[in-house]
Amino acid sequence: MRIMGTEITRRQFLTATAAGAAGIALTSAGILAPQRVLGANDRLRVGLVGVGERMGTLMNEFHDLKDSHNCELVAVCDIWKPNREKAIKKVKDWYGTEPKVYANYEELLAAKDIDAVIIATADFHHATMLRKAILAGKHTYCEKPTANTLDDANALIKVAEANPNIIVQVGTQRRSEGNYYAAADFLKSGALGTVSRVNISWNYFGARWIRDCKSCNAEDVDWKQFTMGRDNRAFTPQLFREWRLFRPFSTGIPCQWLSHMIDAAHIVTGAKYPKSCVAMGGTYVWKDERQNGDTFEALFEYPEGFMLNYTTGFGNDSPGTEFRVSGTNGTLDCAGWKATGSGGDKKNKLSQDVQIKGADMPGHMQNWVECVRSGKQPTAPVQAGYQHAIALTMAVRALDTGRRQIFDPVTRTIKEA
Known part of the structure; x- marks a missing residue:
């Protein structure tokens, strides 16, 4: 459901780029672009960051496109063991092979064989994860809200505007109605x-x-990654499972x-x-x-x-x-x-x-997948996400x-x- 890792700076990403480690290319204008340009017959390979309740719906929507749009789920990342294991099984049942499993979302972003990611984590994760996904050259579908602080929103929009070749769809699905x-x-x-x-x-x-907290144990959760260093409280099942009720995780x-x-x-x-x-x-x-x-x-x-x-x-x-x-x-x-x-x-x-x-109109997920292939902007681009984040x-x-x-x-x- 929610995954965090250590802070990676733009300089570190660009250094990784030079070495080819992050699967990123630079255009002649200095704009980040995916290293692997998808051809008409190339399969779109997508990783999942945060495989909780909301991701379950998004996974189904994406999987419905696997044949018509030649796409596949290939990687799973989550900091809570039960969610991670359920998602691994679901992907294996669908595609016949186990997905790659990552304990840290930044490791997933650095993988050369992943073209795009879907992010469905806690509210306060979105802006940081999306910003780093853009810097990693990964097209991204990211749940709303795009950000819940002004600093996060401004840091994100600066990177997004500098890298328009990376296709971002924000999860405000009314824009596809x-x-x-x-x-x-x-x-x-x-x-x-x-x-x-x-x-x-x-x-x-x-x-x-309100969520069932009884089945949530500290040993199954990477609490440090979850908090992003923004909260000093010790782990409790309620804080983790019912994060929407508590600051700074959500408002x-x-x-x-x-x-x-x-x-x-x-x-x-x-x-x-x-x-x-x-x-x-x-x-x-x-x-x-x-x-x-x-x-x-x-x-x-x-x-x-x-x-x-x-x-x-x-x-x-x-x-x-x-x-x-x-x-x-x-x-x-x-x-x-x-x-x-x-x-x-x-x-x-x-x-x-x-x-x-x-x-x-095509569904929100379908619109994103089609725009990843065409290079066109989707119905809910990051600029729209920035606008609701400001409000x-x-x-x-x-x-x-x-x-x-x-x-x-x-x-x-x-x-x-």
């Missing part, structure tokens, strides 16, 4: 009038992210849920970064040992001229998921995929309902400080108002 683009086209048409407000609510009833709702929906809002509105943000939240229902609250609300102001309200609560699941865009001519419902004249100006409001229906980082800072946060996209800094 046609309805969001149809909704964006509808807004661009001007039919909804002037948009001033976006409301997103994603709710659930229950104590989210809970902002990392897990807001990242998805703020990204969807960016697709629909065409916006990239909030201008400012305030936030509140806490633990009001599930009073266990969690550090990340069960109720959260953030209010963002965008430079395009609208406000976005995001809220999640785990104490009541009504109304489930709600995503509404309010304009002077009506309301766009991006959960029910319909635009109506509701709430609009009596003279100019929409006179009839408009159904929002986008074109069918969630602003929200968490606002929550922690009680102060409004302002983002400067030129200097890539966040400061208090």
Whole structure:
């Protein structure tokens, strides 16, 4: 599920490149590129970093493409023995041979015979692992959030922008759903009038992210690798298995849920970064040992001229998921995929309902695999991941400080108002 190793600098990677040890080549412009250029008949060889619950789904999606897209899972890396062994068996059952097994993800990245990697580890691992995968010349599918601190986000985007030949797909899969683009086209048409407000609510009833900790033993976990040197607490099964509930491993709702929906809002509105943000939240229902609250609300102001309200609560699941865009001519419902004249100006409001229906699109994993072969950018490139990382980082800072946060996209800094 989650793997870390020692820090490797860019200089060390480039030194390895010169020796041919990391399987990397440099273009004439000094941009990293995969040493092995895939031909039409070459099999795409992929390694897995972090083989927990989420990776199980991603493995299945990738395996479904093995014949149609000539691809194969060849390596497994995880710091928890039970997950690692389950993944090894699954890959062997599928392909007839055992995958290579790595105890350290940086060793996997250095392997010449691996073309690409899929990363599905703890939230706070993503930015570092993805940055190093890019430096290793490995095309990458990386789960969201792309980052959960500003420093990590900025370090990642700097490397990604310097190496555009490395294909990165971020795991915000709504970017591979046609309805969001149809909704964006509808807004661009001007039919909804002037948009001033976006409301997103994603709710659930229950104590989210509780896991069975009884079967987790210290001897089966490389706790040092997991913590990345960012936490000094001793290993406990709860910290490891329920990491979404604890800082610095995750921020809970902002990392897990807001990242998805703020990204969807960016697709629909065409916006990239909030201008400012305030936030509140806490633990009001599930009073266990969690550090990340069960109720959260953030209010963002965008430079395009609208406000976005995001809220999640785990104490009541009504109304489930709600995503509404309010304009002077009506309301766009991006959960029910319909635009109506509701709430609009009596003279100019929409006179009839408009159904929002986008074109069918390849699945998120398929899109990534196809882009690895074609060299085109996928539907959720690292730049989109950076944008949702900025929004969630602003929200968490606002929550922690009680102060409004302002983002400067030129200097890539966040400061208090």
